[in-house]
Every structure is written in structure tokens, then in C-alpha cells.
Amino acid sequence: MIIVLKKDAEEAKVEKLKENLVNRGLKLHLSQGEDTTIIGLVGDTTEIEPEQLQAFDVVETVKRIKEPYKKANRSMHPQDSVIDICGKKLGGNHFQVIAGPCSVETREQMVEVAEDVKASGAGLLRGGAFKPRTSPYSFQGLGSEGLKLLLEAKKATGLPIVTEIMSAAHLDLFDDVDVIQVGARNMQNFELLKELGKINKPILLKRGMSSTIDELLMSAEYIMAGGNEQVILCERGIRTFETSMRNTLDISAVPMLKSKTHLPVIVDPSHAAGIRFMVEPLTMAAIAAGADGVMIEVHNNPEKALCDGMQSLTPQAFDDVMKKVKKTTEFFGKVM
Amino acid sequence: MIIVLKKDAEEAKVEKLKENLVNRGLKLHLSQGEDTTIIGLVGDTTEIEPEQLQAFDVVETVKRIKEPYKKANRSMHPQDSVIDICGKKLGGNHFQVIAGPCSVETREQMVEVAEDVKASGAGLLRGGAFKPRTSPYSFQGLGSEGLKLLLEAKKATGLPIVTEIMSAAHLDLFDDVDVIQVGARNMQNFELLKELGKINKPILLKRGMSSTIDELLMSAEYIMAGGNEQVILCERGIRTFETSMRNTLDISAVPMLKSKTHLPVIVDPSHAAGIRFMVEPLTMAAIAAGADGVMIEVHNNPEKALCDGMQSLTPQAFDDVMKKVKKTTEFFGKVM
Amino acid sequence: MIIVLKKDAEEAKVEKLKENLVNRGLKLHLSQGEDTTIIGLVGDTTEIEPEQLQAFDVVETVKRIKEPYKKANRSMHPQDSVIDICGKKLGGNHFQVIAGPCSVETREQMVEVAEDVKASGAGLLRGGAFKPRTSPYSFQGLGSEGLKLLLEAKKATGLPIVTEIMSAAHLDLFDDVDVIQVGARNMQNFELLKELGKINKPILLKRGMSSTIDELLMSAEYIMAGGNEQVILCERGIRTFETSMRNTLDISAVPMLKSKTHLPVIVDPSHAAGIRFMVEPLTMAAIAAGADGVMIEVHNNPEKALCDGMQSLTPQAFDDVMKKVKKTTEFFGKVM
Amino acid sequence: MIIVLKKDAEEAKVEKLKENLVNRGLKLHLSQGEDTTIIGLVGDTTEIEPEQLQAFDVVETVKRIKEPYKKANRSMHPQDSVIDICGKKLGGNHFQVIAGPCSVETREQMVEVAEDVKASGAGLLRGGAFKPRTSPYSFQGLGSEGLKLLLEAKKATGLPIVTEIMSAAHLDLFDDVDVIQVGARNMQNFELLKELGKINKPILLKRGMSSTIDELLMSAEYIMAGGNEQVILCERGIRTFETSMRNTLDISAVPMLKSKTHLPVIVDPSHAAGIRFMVEPLTMAAIAAGADGVMIEVHNNPEKALCDGMQSLTPQAFDDVMKKVKKTTEFFGKVM
Incomplete structure (x- = not known):
């Protein structure tokens, strides 16, 4: 300094x-x-x-000359961290696709989507049970009931599950969840981060809508400082003046993060764009820029989705994207 | 729609x-x-x-044609809401100054600052016991011990106290707090907002660093929808490309909010600017734009402050600002 | 409407x-x-x-329901426009790499760099003769002398040249220039755009630092409305709150622009990132997202560059990137 | 450094x-x-x-430790610069109101508005003859004909005139203009700034929509480095993520600029807000924050205005605002 x-x-x-x-x-x-x-x-x-x-x-x-983060710092840990999720690897040269609906709605929906995305090659299943909604009058998710449906879909397909937590008070309910997601709005909910630092489970930490790259790394450091070093970072678009897309995908964050930290970095093209037709090109860009995975929203009936339907792919459309993902990751030297 | x-x-x-x-x-x-x-x-x-x-x-x-907020909407409640805090009024033509240190450090500091700001004319005392810090290695506040010191300062001076909550799990500790503050980073911590909707106590809701005015109102709606309608909104600067100040004070948010909602609106010039010399002109601008109060950081020894020293006023400097605040609020037709 | x-x-x-x-x-x-x-x-x-x-x-x-641009609108012209630059095609499935130094400095530098980038496979040569500099005390470019050196490099290599214009008053000097570039700071210099609409030469129009996608298209419309429909759009990074990169490359602008307009879209990874190591991953991302070309800064001696040295590649580094560009464009079905 | x-x-x-x-x-x-x-x-x-x-x-x-601007730097010139415009002073403790329509439309309109704003106490008359419009299909201003109408309004009322230049090629037409305005979109049109540095006339330099305070000062330096030190800076709102107003008025820029430079600083509340009802509170905030003047759009028939009608005040509404401006500037120790 x-x-x-x-x-x-x-x-x-x-x-x-x-x-x-x-x-x-x-x-x-x-x-x-x-x-x-x-x-x-x-x-x-x-x-x-x-x-x-x-x-x-x-x-x-x-x-400041030296970065204020230690455990997340690549200089302290030159090799890429590889996170193991029920035997599936993410990071290093291992690429994973996390797919599923924005929110868990019914048993049928979850099992059907889970089977579809598995058949197309997704490695993990996502689905929101607790949903952070701007309006108190919007659908708030099925809560613990939704977690049960996710576990049924896991049982039916064997896919590990990724789902969002909104309060440390719910932590007990997440015992069987494989990856706990911290959403963009909670990236600086430090009390939650501290609690997640005490458990032994991979955490998917999404970048806040207007958080800098260094702030994202400091939030990862909160979790790691507590002892849990299994953190996956996720770029999901930042808030800018541009209004034709929902958010501006900061693709440069991928190589920049990878130079600063050893933690794996994935991209969420669905939330970044907010529009269906952009999911494929942004997925390709993420792979090309060096991401370790992508998170894609898939719904068996987007028009009936209780949230974010406009950015969800149908299982058929997702299958088309996955064919390209497989070829493209291979071209860029990644293993799926 | x-x-x-x-x-x-x-x-x-x-x-x-x-x-x-x-x-x-x-x-x-x-x-x-x-x-x-x-x-x-x-x-x-x-x-x-x-x-x-x-x-x-x-x-x-x-x-969307109609705003998605109901209880916060001025069209549903044309008169200004006036919040009563231990007999002190905020809103309508009542102006309040909330002053005190960024973080509670010692008994001496709190009582000394409380006496000083009271003597200068502040109506409420602020001080952080639970501190949201970007780094896990920074001072995290004294926690419940800090709340006790705040209450001692209240006892010594009679000033009602305003302090930040970071998790609904701490709510029990806030029983004797007069106004509970929700910080910018927690503006969309919806689980916390829901809990605050269930209590009967004024909530000071700070605008998120990159939250729109409508999102701020939707967060107020979360609290109000739960039954607690005593919400005070606070503009504290937004994140922009400009780097010469810590944040960009969105002064237009004051008249815009007042046209959209009946809730009182205050301004935090200390956090907005992040630099001592700007506190006075921004306070004057806030009064002129129609704010119902300001929140100013005061420390008896800014150089020894455990956080945010560079934006804290000394009690003497605060006293000078207060002399102008009194004249200016009177000029603009407000009662202190 | x-x-x-x-x-x-x-x-x-x-x-x-x-x-x-x-x-x-x-x-x-x-x-x-x-x-x-x-x-x-x-x-x-x-x-x-x-x-x-x-x-x-x-x-x-x-x-507004319908976009306010007509000639640039894809709905009026469903096929991709392909721009012909001295026989080299840009747009449709034709990909071009434009390379060269930020500013023209000496005859040796220009000819050497031109020969190098040609050998590596670049299709066009760039170099700034008139330089828009934030400070009046910074090197302002060689002006008309610089244009002469560019033309010598063109003569030596056969590469068509791309260079920036800063005022319509200089237009006469640009007679032998193959592509006239309008920089980000002049994207809404409407008097200049009107003059460029009257000539018959490809225009490379860079997106303003904080211009929306629709504003970029409206600026293209200014040129096209005048009769010159040979416009190439260039995404070069936008200004956001993030400070770890010079600008935030808006990669989503590529698919979004291609859905709205028939004009070709290229990316400038050098200016977007402002840091050497990010040029390659952002170039790959640009290709993957569907760009029709990239513009890369190359300098034979970056440490002696009179501007922007920190983002310039050496000819050797550029050659490495080009090997990947060739394979990657082929993989994504583009012709170089 | x-x-x-x-x-x-x-x-x-x-x-x-x-x-x-x-x-x-x-x-x-x-x-x-x-x-x-x-x-x-x-x-x-x-x-x-x-x-x-x-x-x-x-x-x-x-x-960088020292600022890169010299002539604009307050450290080189501790006293406030006061600009003399046909005997009217702007800067130091002299406050000026510049008022008039967005664009010059007819002789009747200009003379009528000029007489009205003079009667209400405005010191200078504004009106656009050359208009920078996002769309080539929007009204582009009356050009040199508009300048003539402005001069007629000046003759009729004695008010000095302020009007925007869009190209150095038009400079000859501005001989009788009293203050030449450089619009936000041309703040970094360096060729234009250089030409304005060669003349001897006050320049009103508006901050670019996404220009930093330091970039604004560097653009002022371009003009001053050429020999013309009569530069008036104007904060007119910056581009942010907030969409409920046209721009975000950066009120902090007023005290920040005044600490960095000796040049006078005015505020344009009409363009900042883009909505009529906000002009008054933002004008009050500008005075309170220490601005040396304001620029307000007034139109005798806003509904028929050829541009920006939604932010123009009627002469009656302007008269009401001026009554408050007079009292408020006096309260804050300024002379009108």
C-alpha cells in the first residue's frame, strides 16, 4: 500500500x-x-x-498494490481449482452445463425437464425453490416443497442439483442439495456468506448486478475465510445504461477473473440476455472466452413458466444448443 | 398493462x-x-x-401502465406520511438530522458524539453495530455489544437511535432500537424485508447502489405488504462511471420519489460523497430539493475511526453545518 | 407509436x-x-x-413500436450486407482482421508492421494519423503526414487502409483511404456523419462509449440517409462502473445488432480490454458470438508506442493469435 | 507520477x-x-x-499524482474566474439564468419568449439554431436562419445570446453570438475545441453524457491551451442505469468541479431531468450546491415545440421559478 x-x-x-x-x-x-x-x-x-x-x-x-483477497488469489494457488460435485468435475479443463427451469413448479415439470436436459448432455440440474422477486406480489417459489421436487428429479435422473438459498435460516433445508447458489442480490449478504463458509459443500456465487470483479472476489473470500474453499464464480450480466438487453454480459470478466483467481468461472447467458435467441451466441462466446461452464434456463413450456419464460429454451432448443456446446468445448480443448 | x-x-x-x-x-x-x-x-x-x-x-x-406498488403509491395515499420516532416527527414539513459515527467503537466515543450532535441540534443518533464490510478481514462491528453502547448513549442523551440490521436472525437484539436501518447491500434481501414487515417499528430503507427508484419502492412495498407501513426511504448515492466521488448522489431521486410515493425521503450526503468537504454542499442541495432529512457521519476523532473516517465530520465541523441546516430548512419552509 | x-x-x-x-x-x-x-x-x-x-x-x-431507423433496418433488407473493400469482402460469411498500430509514427514502423500483419493473414491495415486524445498535451498524431505514411505501407503491401477522420474539414485528405473510421467520441458528430453520407466509400462506425445500440444504428442511418450505405459497425467496449478493464466489451451487442440490422458488425478487442493478455480471449469470443471481423492493435515496439502501448500486441504475439483466428473462424463457418 | x-x-x-x-x-x-x-x-x-x-x-x-490540466487548475489560479458577457458577470458571486427555447422556430416565438424571460429576470437568452438530433429524420434546426432570428430577439430585448455550434465550419456564422455553446455530444470533438481556443469569446462547455469530471476539465483545457480562457462549464446530467429520468443530474459535480477549477460552473436542470415538474427542485438544488448559474428551457407553447417540449416551462411557470431563484440566490449569498 x-x-x-x-x-x-x-x-x-x-x-x-x-x-x-x-x-x-x-x-x-x-x-x-x-x-x-x-x-x-x-x-x-x-x-x-x-x-x-x-x-x-x-x-x-x-x-493499494496487493489485492485484499488471499485465499481466492491465484498468486497463492497457481493451479486451477477443480470442484467435485458428486463425481462430476468443474474447473481446470472440465466444462459443465447446468440446466433447468427458473423456478420449480410441479413434480411433472421438474422430472420431465430433468430427463430432457440429461438426455441432451447437461451435467447438473438447476431449479429455484426460493425465488428472489422484485415484487412481493410475484410468485415467490414453492420453498421447501420445491426442494423436495428437486430431490425427486435428482432421484429420477441422478443429476446433482443446484438451487438458490435466500437466508441462512433455511440452511437446514439444504442438506441434500449438491450445490448451493447465492444469487446476485445476495452477493453482499455477508451474514449469509459467513454461514456458507462453515459448511462443506460447493457454493455457486453469482456476481452482483453492479458489483466489481474485485468485490465478487472479496465475497468469495468471505466464504473461503470460513473454511469452505469450494466456490464457483458466475458472471450473469451487469447493469449498464443499455436497455435492449436485460443485462450486459461482461464477457471480459471471464479472462480477467481467471487471471486473478484459481476458482472456476461459469457464465449464465440466460439471465444476462433475458432473451431466448441470444442464449446460443452468448454460450458460444462464454466457451470461447474460457469459461468452465454455463447455466441455461430450460422449461418444458416456457409460455406457462411462472417466471422468466422469455429467456427459457424449450427442451428441443436446448438440445440443439447442446450439440454445438459439445463440439465447441471440444474445439477449445475442454472436457464435458 | x-x-x-x-x-x-x-x-x-x-x-x-x-x-x-x-x-x-x-x-x-x-x-x-x-x-x-x-x-x-x-x-x-x-x-x-x-x-x-x-x-x-x-x-x-x-x-406496464400502472406502477406495480400499491401501498407505497402516492395515488393511494395523497398526503405525505409522517413517521413518529419517540415523539420526533419525520416527513410532511418535519425535517430531521440523523447524526453519529459510522461504527460504534467505545462507550466514550458514543456518549461523547451523542452529546455533541445533540447539542448541535441533531434529532436522532446513528451508529453501526453490525457492519457490512466488503472484506472479511475488515472490522465487522461490535455486534450486540455495540447495540448496548448505543442504548447507553440514548440513555445519556435521550436521542432515539438508528442502527443497521444485517440478518433477520438478529432481530431479537433490536427490541430497543428506535429505527432499524436496512443498508444498500440488503435492499433486495427479501427474506429480511419480509421479517421487517411483521414488526411495528420505523424502517430506514437505503437505496441499493444500483437499484432503480422503482425497485426501491418495490422493496418498501415488501415491508408495507407485511403490515409495517413506517418506511423511510434514503437516497445514498448510486454507482456510476464517475470515479472522483465514492458514489453519485442522485438528487433527482428526491423530487421523483416524492411524486411517486407518500413515504418520507432522506439523503445521506456522507456516503454519497465519501469526502468530507462535500457533505455541506450536498446537505444544502438535499434540503433545497425537498428532502425530509439527512444522515450525517460525525466522529470525535475521524483519524482514529475504524471505518469511513475520510467522510466523517468532526463535532465542530458538524456544528457549523447544523447552523446552516437550521437556517436553510427554515428558508425552505421545513420545521426541525 | x-x-x-x-x-x-x-x-x-x-x-x-x-x-x-x-x-x-x-x-x-x-x-x-x-x-x-x-x-x-x-x-x-x-x-x-x-x-x-x-x-x-x-x-x-x-x-415507439417501430424502430426509428429505416435503411439500417434488417426488416427492410433481410440479407446480410457485404462490404467490398478493394476486392476484400466483409460481412455475410466473410471475416476480416484489421490490424496495425494505434498511431502512425514513422515510415519504418508502418511498413514493418504492415508487412508483419500481412504475413500473419490480416486483410486490412489500420493506423491513426489524426488522433482524438483526452489531453491537448498528448501526441495528436502526424496528421496528413501520417496519411502519406499509411499510403506508403499500402503501396508496399497491397493492404487496403483504415484510418480515423476527426473533422469533415479533413475529408479531402482522405481521397486514397479505403475505409474511413469514425471514432467513438465522434459517433454523434452529426455534421461529420452527414458529410460521410455524401461520399462513396466504406465507413467504419465505432459505437460511442456510452451509446445505446439504437443510437449506434441511428448514427449509421445518418450516413445511409445521405446515400452512402457502406457502413460497418464496430463494438469497442462501453463505459460501466467496472474499473479492472478499460471498457466493458458488450459482446451481446453482436447478436443483438445482427438481429436488428443487415450491416456487418466487427469487434475491437484491443480498445475494449485495454490490456494485452485479454486480446486473444476476447477475439475468440467475438468470433463465437458471430462478429464479421476484429480490429487488433499491433506495434513492432509496444514500449515505444506513442499511444496505447499497453494493449498492443507484438507482431509475434499477433501471429499466434492469427493462427487461432484462422482455425476458429473456420470452425464457426466463416471465410477469411 | x-x-x-x-x-x-x-x-x-x-x-x-x-x-x-x-x-x-x-x-x-x-x-x-x-x-x-x-x-x-x-x-x-x-x-x-x-x-x-x-x-x-x-x-x-x-x-498520476498531479492533475493533467494546467490552465483550468485551481491550484494555478486560486480565485474564481468571472466571465464577462456584454457586461453581465457569471462566476465568483455572480449568478446568471440563461433561458429560452430548445430550438429557434419563428421570429414571433423568439421575440416573445425573449421578452418574457427578460421580464422574469433572465440574464441571457438561449435558443438552438443548429440542433444535434439522434435521428436524421428529426427537425435539425433552422441553421443560419435561426441565428438571424436569435439576433433579432437580442436586438428587441438587449439580452446576450447563447447558442450551440456543431462544426468549426460554421464558425463564421457565430460572429455576433455572445456565448458559443458546445453540446454534450461534442465535448470531445477535439477539432472543434481547438478552433474555439483561437477565438476571443465565452464558451459554454457542456459535460458529455458519460464523461468524467476530469475529462470535462481536459476538454476545457483544450480550449484554454489555445488561448481562450473564457470557459463556462455546464453539468447537464449523466447517463446511468436509472430510467425514470432522462439523465441523472450529478449535483456533486458542482462542489467537486469548484474545488478542482477556477472556472464557473452552471447546471442545466431541464436536460438533466427531461420532465417539467423537476426543473424547479433541481434549480434550487443547483443554487444550494454552489452553482454559478442555471440554464432553463422556456417555450411559449410547449405542446407545439419542435423539440423537447416535455421539459420546457411556459413563461408563466418560468416566472414562478424565477421568483424563487431570486430569493434563493440571495439567501445563499449570490448576486443576480
Whole structure:
């Protein structure tokens, strides 16, 4: 961490700042320029926030050099992390497709979709039981009943299941869930992240709608700091000024994340686009950019879907996409 | 709600759509143009999401006419809501200043700051006991111990207290808190909002960093739909491309919210700017734009603050701002 | 275009509005609902702006149904446009790589880079002679001297050249340029666009840093309305809150643009990312998403580049990328 | 400027970098930490761009300490600049209201509006003759004919006129214009800025829709570097994700700009909001935040306005706002 002092910084105040820093156990390294003085901090600065130091009157600016995340940092763990989900691998050169409906609705729907996506080659089944909806008057999901239907679909097909948690209070209900998803709106629900750090189960952490890449990594760090290092990151589109799509898929986040962290990175083209016809090209782009998986919404009757029908593929359309996914992952050297 | 059909919409599919709509208890009103057909929906469309209808192949676009919030809607409640906090009024022509440190640190700090801000004219005391921090390695707040210190400061000064909740699991600890704050990161923590809807206590709901005005109102609606109508909205800056300030204060949100809802609207200039010298001009702008209150960070020793020191005012600086706040609110016809 | 009237719209004022609309040569189609009245406009609404109609007190909201662009609209021209540049085709299934330095610096540099990129398989040569720089104190480009050096490189290699224009006043100097580029900052320099509409030469139109997809198409329409229909669109990254990359590449813009327009769409991964290591994955993503070409910065000595060195590839690195580009375009059914 | 080297930077490459820096006439100041080495650059770094230095492999990051603008910098010119427009002062404690229609339409309209706004207390008259329109099919303004009508309105009322230029090629037509406006879309039309730097006339420079505060100051610097130091900056709303207003007024830009530059700063509440009812509260907020003026759209018949009718005030509504403007500027210590 580097502190640039103000040009006309008062001597006594600078001393007060230095004292504060030394008391934090840091070594200081001064560099006196013509009109700027720089203090380099040597030691563990992970716990220091630039904002704290900027409270000192004499400080012009503070710049962090090292990333504030440790366990998620690739420099600490150069090899790609590979997550094992009931024997299915995700990460490294292993590519997985997670497919299923936005929300769990009926037993028939879940089992039918599960069988369809399995037949097309999906490796994991998704489905929402607890649904974060903007409006209190929208369908809120079947809750624990939905989790039961998901487990029946798992039993029928053998596909591991991925589903979203909305509160740590529900954690007991997720015992048989294979991958717990944290949605974009809860990416900085730190109390939830802390609880998920205490369990031993893969966590699919979606990037918040307007969270930076570094904030996503800090949220992963919350889970990892608690002891659970099985975190899968998911880029699902960010909020921008563009209104012709639901969100703007930040495809650059894939190579950028992979340079910063060893954790696997997947893409959710369905939520990013919000429009059916874009799911295929964005899936292809995700594979080409180096993603370790994709998450695709499939519904056996999109027009009757209780949510997000406009972005769901029919099982037939999904099957067509999967044929291309298989060839394309192979072309880019991934194993499905 | 208006549905515009595609130019070449197949008759049979349009019938299927109409049937679906009628089954939802809606009356349809058709309008056949040269190359567009429009279906107007008559009835309660609050529970319908445009995305659901767009799943139908024949639908070109869906436009909501009425806002999806009811209880928060000014059209349902033309007079300004006035919230009573231990006898202090907020809303209508009543203006309140909420002041105090970012985080509760020690008994001395809290009591000292509380006495100072009271002497300067603040009506409520703020202080964070549970702190949402981007990094798991940053100071996380004193938790329940912090709540006790806040209550001691309340006892010493008589100022009602405002403090943030991060999980519904902590709700029991908030029994003696006067106003419960929901932070920007939890604005769409719907499980928390639902729980807050069940209690009888004012809720200070901060706008999410990248939440639209309508999403803020929908989150207020979550609380109100549960039965708790004492919601205070807070604009605290949104995330944009501009990097010279911490956030971009959306001052237009004040008159826009006041036209859409009867709920009181306050502004947090400290978090919006993130820089001390901007607190005063942004406070003045908030009053001028019609806000019902402001929330200002004050610390007796900003350089030793455990968080956000760079935006905290000293008690002396706060006192100077308050002298102007008193004159300015009076000029704009508000009562403090 | 659809006009929704306010619930309590005064009869006389509605008549005034209707009169205004009829005087514009439009037919009106009324639809009276329970609490909303809708006026559908039949006829050419291209010249009407929603804002104009919203000036009427009785109007609640105005919604455009048809896109306001005509010549760029795919519905008017279902086949992909293919642009011919000195015999090289771009668009349809023809993919082109445009490569070269950010700015033209010396004869040696230009000829050397041109020979290198040609050897690696680039189809067109780029290089900036007039440079739009944020600071007046930065290198502003060699101007007309730079254009001469570009033409020498063209002579030496046979590669058609692409270079940016910054003012219609310079148009005479661009007689021998093969493709004229309009930079992001000039995407809405309408006076320039009008002049480019009068010539007969391909125009490479870059999307503005914060322009919507529809605004990009409207700018293309400015050129096309003047008679020059040879427009190539270029996605080069948009401005968002994310700071770890220079810009956020909006990869979804590729399939979205291709659904809305027949014009070819290329991607500039160098400017989007602003960092060397991301050029290759973003190039792959662009191909996978359906782009018709890419524009890549190559410099024979990036450390001595007078601008944008940090995103320029060396000729060797470019050659590696091109080997993958050839295989990948072939895999996705494109011809180079 | 500070350069942070990579941890494992190769000695020989570091030497190459140092040589490059010394050749630019800079003195280097090294600071060797445990795992980071920092090079501080002493001398004039205005012409150096961080991107250039980041092209060097050994560079981890580059941080500018001093702002890259000189003439606009308050540190070079601590007193507020006051611009004199035909004897009317703008800046320092002088507040001006610029009012008039979005576009010049007829002689009657211009003279009528001019007389009205003068009677209400406006100091300058605005009106667009050359209009930047998103669509080539929208009304493009009356051009030179419009300028004549503006001059007639000036003759009739004595109000100095402010009008927008869209191309340096039109400069001759602006001889009798008192203040030349550069619109948001042309804020980085550098060729135009350079030409405006050569004349001796106040320039009203509007902030680009997604330009940072520093970019605005760099564009002002373009004009000032040419010799014309009469630049008035205008905040007119930025583009964000929020859709309930046309733009998001960045009110914080007012105090932030005033801390960075000595140039006067005005606000355009009409374009920022795009909705009539918000013009008054945003005008009040602008005054309270310290703006030196506002620019308000007034039309004698908004429903017949050829553009932007929905945000124009009638002369009566403007008169009401002006009564409050007079009292409020006085309250905040400004002179009109």
C-alpha cells in the first residue's frame, strides 16, 4: 500500500500518521520527491482500508498494490481449482452445463425437464425453490416443497442439483442439495456468506448486478475465510445504461477473473440476455472466452413458466444448443 | 398493462395467449391497427410480470401502465406520511438530522458524539453495530455489544437511535432500537424485508447502489405488504462511471420519489460523497430539493475511526453545518 | 407509436392533441379501457419524437413500436450486407482482421508492421494519423503526414487502409483511404456523419462509449440517409462502473445488432480490454458470438508506442493469435 | 507520477524503462520496498500518459499524482474566474439564468419568449439554431436562419445570446453570438475545441453524457491551451442505469468541479431531468450546491415545440421559478 502525502503536509501531523501506521505493525518506507512524499507500507495490509488512512488530513491519496483477497488469489494457488460435485468435475479443463427451469413448479415439470436436459448432455440440474422477486406480489417459489421436487428429479435422473438459498435460516433445508447458489442480490449478504463458509459443500456465487470483479472476489473470500474453499464464480450480466438487453454480459470478466483467481468461472447467458435467441451466441462466446461452464434456463413450456419464460429454451432448443456446446468445448480443448 | 403483438402473429397462438390472460381474471381490450394489434389488460395486473407474457412467441412487447406498488403509491395515499420516532416527527414539513459515527467503537466515543450532535441540534443518533464490510478481514462491528453502547448513549442523551440490521436472525437484539436501518447491500434481501414487515417499528430503507427508484419502492412495498407501513426511504448515492466521488448522489431521486410515493425521503450526503468537504454542499442541495432529512457521519476523532473516517465530520465541523441546516430548512419552509 | 393518455385527461385537451396528430398526416386508432385510453398512431412516425408528444399535459406515456431507423433496418433488407473493400469482402460469411498500430509514427514502423500483419493473414491495415486524445498535451498524431505514411505501407503491401477522420474539414485528405473510421467520441458528430453520407466509400462506425445500440444504428442511418450505405459497425467496449478493464466489451451487442440490422458488425478487442493478455480471449469470443471481423492493435515496439502501448500486441504475439483466428473462424463457418 | 514495478521485474528491462524516462527529461526517485519497487517521476509529466508506461512489461501499475490540466487548475489560479458577457458577470458571486427555447422556430416565438424571460429576470437568452438530433429524420434546426432570428430577439430585448455550434465550419456564422455553446455530444470533438481556443469569446462547455469530471476539465483545457480562457462549464446530467429520468443530474459535480477549477460552473436542470415538474427542485438544488448559474428551457407553447417540449416551462411557470431563484440566490449569498 502506498500513501501519497499532500504537498504542504504539516510535519507534526505526518508524525501522527506514521505513529498510527507503526502501531498497526507495519514498516514504513519513505520516498521524498520534489513536491510529493510517498510512504510505502511493508507488511500485511489486508486489514487496512484506504478510506481509513484518507481520514488523515495530510494524506493526498492511498493506493493499494496487493489485492485484499488471499485465499481466492491465484498468486497463492497457481493451479486451477477443480470442484467435485458428486463425481462430476468443474474447473481446470472440465466444462459443465447446468440446466433447468427458473423456478420449480410441479413434480411433472421438474422430472420431465430433468430427463430432457440429461438426455441432451447437461451435467447438473438447476431449479429455484426460493425465488428472489422484485415484487412481493410475484410468485415467490414453492420453498421447501420445491426442494423436495428437486430431490425427486435428482432421484429420477441422478443429476446433482443446484438451487438458490435466500437466508441462512433455511440452511437446514439444504442438506441434500449438491450445490448451493447465492444469487446476485445476495452477493453482499455477508451474514449469509459467513454461514456458507462453515459448511462443506460447493457454493455457486453469482456476481452482483453492479458489483466489481474485485468485490465478487472479496465475497468469495468471505466464504473461503470460513473454511469452505469450494466456490464457483458466475458472471450473469451487469447493469449498464443499455436497455435492449436485460443485462450486459461482461464477457471480459471471464479472462480477467481467471487471471486473478484459481476458482472456476461459469457464465449464465440466460439471465444476462433475458432473451431466448441470444442464449446460443452468448454460450458460444462464454466457451470461447474460457469459461468452465454455463447455466441455461430450460422449461418444458416456457409460455406457462411462472417466471422468466422469455429467456427459457424449450427442451428441443436446448438440445440443439447442446450439440454445438459439445463440439465447441471440444474445439477449445475442454472436457464435458 | 398493454401487450403489442407481432405483425405476423399466428391466429391460433394469439388465441392461446388470450385464453391465458382471461384465466388470470383479466378483461381484454383489443385494438387492431394497420400493422400492429394491441391488447389492453383491464383488472389487477400487479401480480403479472412483463417477462412472463413476453415468453409468448406472438408478443412483440409488453408495457406496464400502472406502477406495480400499491401501498407505497402516492395515488393511494395523497398526503405525505409522517413517521413518529419517540415523539420526533419525520416527513410532511418535519425535517430531521440523523447524526453519529459510522461504527460504534467505545462507550466514550458514543456518549461523547451523542452529546455533541445533540447539542448541535441533531434529532436522532446513528451508529453501526453490525457492519457490512466488503472484506472479511475488515472490522465487522461490535455486534450486540455495540447495540448496548448505543442504548447507553440514548440513555445519556435521550436521542432515539438508528442502527443497521444485517440478518433477520438478529432481530431479537433490536427490541430497543428506535429505527432499524436496512443498508444498500440488503435492499433486495427479501427474506429480511419480509421479517421487517411483521414488526411495528420505523424502517430506514437505503437505496441499493444500483437499484432503480422503482425497485426501491418495490422493496418498501415488501415491508408495507407485511403490515409495517413506517418506511423511510434514503437516497445514498448510486454507482456510476464517475470515479472522483465514492458514489453519485442522485438528487433527482428526491423530487421523483416524492411524486411517486407518500413515504418520507432522506439523503445521506456522507456516503454519497465519501469526502468530507462535500457533505455541506450536498446537505444544502438535499434540503433545497425537498428532502425530509439527512444522515450525517460525525466522529470525535475521524483519524482514529475504524471505518469511513475520510467522510466523517468532526463535532465542530458538524456544528457549523447544523447552523446552516437550521437556517436553510427554515428558508425552505421545513420545521426541525 | 402508442400514446397512453392520463386517467383524468380533459376532453378539450385530448381533442387538441388529436388535431395535432391528424395534422401530421397520421391516422388515429383509439382504444378506450376502464381507466386508460390508448391512441395508436398509424402512418410514418419516423419523424416524431416521443418527447414532443409528452409535452402535452394529457399524455401519460408514449411508446415507439417501430424502430426509428429505416435503411439500417434488417426488416427492410433481410440479407446480410457485404462490404467490398478493394476486392476484400466483409460481412455475410466473410471475416476480416484489421490490424496495425494505434498511431502512425514513422515510415519504418508502418511498413514493418504492415508487412508483419500481412504475413500473419490480416486483410486490412489500420493506423491513426489524426488522433482524438483526452489531453491537448498528448501526441495528436502526424496528421496528413501520417496519411502519406499509411499510403506508403499500402503501396508496399497491397493492404487496403483504415484510418480515423476527426473533422469533415479533413475529408479531402482522405481521397486514397479505403475505409474511413469514425471514432467513438465522434459517433454523434452529426455534421461529420452527414458529410460521410455524401461520399462513396466504406465507413467504419465505432459505437460511442456510452451509446445505446439504437443510437449506434441511428448514427449509421445518418450516413445511409445521405446515400452512402457502406457502413460497418464496430463494438469497442462501453463505459460501466467496472474499473479492472478499460471498457466493458458488450459482446451481446453482436447478436443483438445482427438481429436488428443487415450491416456487418466487427469487434475491437484491443480498445475494449485495454490490456494485452485479454486480446486473444476476447477475439475468440467475438468470433463465437458471430462478429464479421476484429480490429487488433499491433506495434513492432509496444514500449515505444506513442499511444496505447499497453494493449498492443507484438507482431509475434499477433501471429499466434492469427493462427487461432484462422482455425476458429473456420470452425464457426466463416471465410477469411 | 508514480510507477510501481512488478515483484519479479527483470533488471535489464527495468534499466530500459529508466532510460526511457530519463530521455523524456524526467528525474527518477527510487524507493525499494520488501516486495515492491516504486519509481517516482519528478518533472513535467503532463505529456505522459499512464497507458504508455504500462506498455512496459515490468510495470505493475502507474498512478498520476498531479492533475493533467494546467490552465483550468485551481491550484494555478486560486480565485474564481468571472466571465464577462456584454457586461453581465457569471462566476465568483455572480449568478446568471440563461433561458429560452430548445430550438429557434419563428421570429414571433423568439421575440416573445425573449421578452418574457427578460421580464422574469433572465440574464441571457438561449435558443438552438443548429440542433444535434439522434435521428436524421428529426427537425435539425433552422441553421443560419435561426441565428438571424436569435439576433433579432437580442436586438428587441438587449439580452446576450447563447447558442450551440456543431462544426468549426460554421464558425463564421457565430460572429455576433455572445456565448458559443458546445453540446454534450461534442465535448470531445477535439477539432472543434481547438478552433474555439483561437477565438476571443465565452464558451459554454457542456459535460458529455458519460464523461468524467476530469475529462470535462481536459476538454476545457483544450480550449484554454489555445488561448481562450473564457470557459463556462455546464453539468447537464449523466447517463446511468436509472430510467425514470432522462439523465441523472450529478449535483456533486458542482462542489467537486469548484474545488478542482477556477472556472464557473452552471447546471442545466431541464436536460438533466427531461420532465417539467423537476426543473424547479433541481434549480434550487443547483443554487444550494454552489452553482454559478442555471440554464432553463422556456417555450411559449410547449405542446407545439419542435423539440423537447416535455421539459420546457411556459413563461408563466418560468416566472414562478424565477421568483424563487431570486430569493434563493440571495439567501445563499449570490448576486443576480
